[in-house]
Amino acid sequence: MGDESRFKSYEQDQGALFPVFLADALDPSDPAFFIQDAVEGLDLRAFEARYAVLGERAYAPRLMLKLWLYAATQGVYSGREIARRIRRDVGFRYLAGMGRHPDFRTINRFRVRHREDFAEVFRQTVRLARASGLGALGVVAIDGTKIRANTSKHKAMSHSRMREAEEKLEREIASILARQDQENAEEEREHGDDDDGSGGLPVELQDAQRRREKIRAAREQLEAEKGERLEARHQKSFADPEAQMMKLGDGALQYAYNAQAAVSEDGLIVATGLSTQVKDEQHLVPMTEAVRETTGHRPGRVLADKGYLSERGLREMRRQRQRCLIAVGREGKKLPKWPRGSCTQRMHRMLRLPWAKRSYARRKTQGERPFAEIKAVMGFRRFMLRGVHKVRGEWDLVCAAFNLRRLAVRAAATI
The missing domain is CATH 1.20.58 (Methane Monooxygenase Hydroxylase; Chain G, domain 1)
Known part of the structure; x- marks a missing residue:
């Protein structure tokens, strides 16, 4: 046994009482609290309208949405894992509440059933952020990333x-x-x-x-x-016929989807998009419009890399009087001597100006940081659902969780 006087007492089988409220067992900065308050303030009538009055009562949409949003901030995207976490993790159990808890099939069905409703949840997170002073639209960076589909070669x-x-x-x-x-x-x-x-x-x-x-x-x-x-x-x-072969960031050629995001000056995602198109150039105008639809305001200036460059896109942006800076050559390389197309040539001349260089220099960190955080911190590197419509809803859910996570970090910093 040895001399135990040097150590603190340790009794593994000693009985103990949990706190009367599970909230007392959580750290005050845990994002579960922020997600609890945020979801309680959301308008979920679209969710509730999908349930019939007759028949067995369903689990409350607010409960299910809290679980999925919190799970995404914790890097969990499996219904089975969420069901296990409810039994083991205090944060999940706090959001699930007391009484009966949903099984993994119910949790998974909720994500599929409400795939179209997650877009509105995302929009409401943007409004919540803008109401708290975030989501500045002076300069908006648009970028895309290839995320693996739930299939393989x-x-x-x-x-x-x-x-x-x-x-x-x-x-x-x-x-x-x-x-x-x-x-x-x-x-x-x-x-x-x-x-x-x-x-x-x-x-x-x-x-x-x-x-x-x-x-x-x-x-x-x-x-x-x-x-x-x-x-x-x-x-x-055959598993997901709508997924396309795309080259990922690590150079691998895999079935994937092209996920888009428009990012505000302070790192908030203010618009989302998703398609099966490999190239980004078709997304410049739609993503700019998505910012206006989500926030009610047009961006002051749009930044995008060379993948979004096209004569047609620049012409449409000019017709809408939307200011933008789109790279004509690869970043870090010399600009081409003289590109084709009058609008491209005009952009080429503009990017040589000192103020344009300073403005465009922020594109990389502003536009790509959310993707790095979603993949590295939140652990989202592969879609779980199949089919472009279901995958689009899953991307909206992940981006909504990203926004709430940023808001939770900001709120915790003020405590």
């Missing part, structure tokens, strides 16, 4: 292999039908025309037909997307 097939698989399945179906006709003829010779009522197609034929239709649907979608640019090597994922 192993669940995909190239166009040439799809053709081969379809032909193989056609032969397999024809063989099964021929064998079935032979067996039916033998049974008729043996038993006559009596029908025992079993009917139906053989299971192996049903499976072959389902595989053929699934491959055909993926092939037709791939052909529609690529058009004349279609090559035999182009492939499509």
Whole structure:
């Protein structure tokens, strides 16, 4: 045993009473408190309208939304893990309240059911931030990042292999039908025309037909997307047909979505976007419009990297009298001598001015920091849902959690 007089007493099996209120067991700066207060102030009538009056009572939307937002700030994006955290983590249990708690299926269904409602939750977090003095729109940086989809190359097939698989399945179906006709003829010779009522197609034929239709649907979608640019090597994922092959930040070529964000001067996300398009140039005007729709105000000036540069986009921004600085060349490199297009040439001349250089210099830290924080701190590197509409809702939820997290940090600093 040794001399225990040097150490504090330690009794592992000693009985103890938890605090009367779980809030007493949490640190005052825990983001659970801020999320609790923030969600209580949100208008969730759109959520509540999706539930019927009759039938078994559902868990309160406020409860479920608090769990998902808090989970995102803690780097948790699985319904199963949230259900486990409710039993183990005081912060989750505090937000879940006393009494019965939702299981992982209920938690996951909530995220899918309300995928369209998360956009309004995000907008309300922006309004909350602007009411507290954040979300300055003098200079707004627009940027995008590629986030992995919930699929992989192993669940995909190239166009040439799809053709081969379809032909193989056609032969397999024809063989099964021929064998079935032979067996039916033998049974008729043996038993006559009596029908025992079993009917139906053989299971192996049903499976072959389902595989053929699934491959055909993926092939037709791939052909529609690529058009004349279609090559035999182009492939499509069966798990998430809407995801596209994109080059990620680490250089890997994976199925992903292009997630967009417009960031205010003080690092708040004030508009979101998501698409299956690999290039960013199509998002310049829509993201600028999204800022106005979310906040009710136009940005003073928009900053974006070379990926957003296009003659059409610059022309539209000028038509709307929206000031912007879009890189003409790669950052850190010399500007090209003389680009094509009158609007691009005008931007080229503007970026040489001292005030434009100073203004554009802040783009990298302002526009890219939220993505670094979402991926590194909040641990969001891969979408959990599948399909562009569900993934868009998931991105809105993550961005709403990011805004609340920043607001919680700011509030904790004043305590």
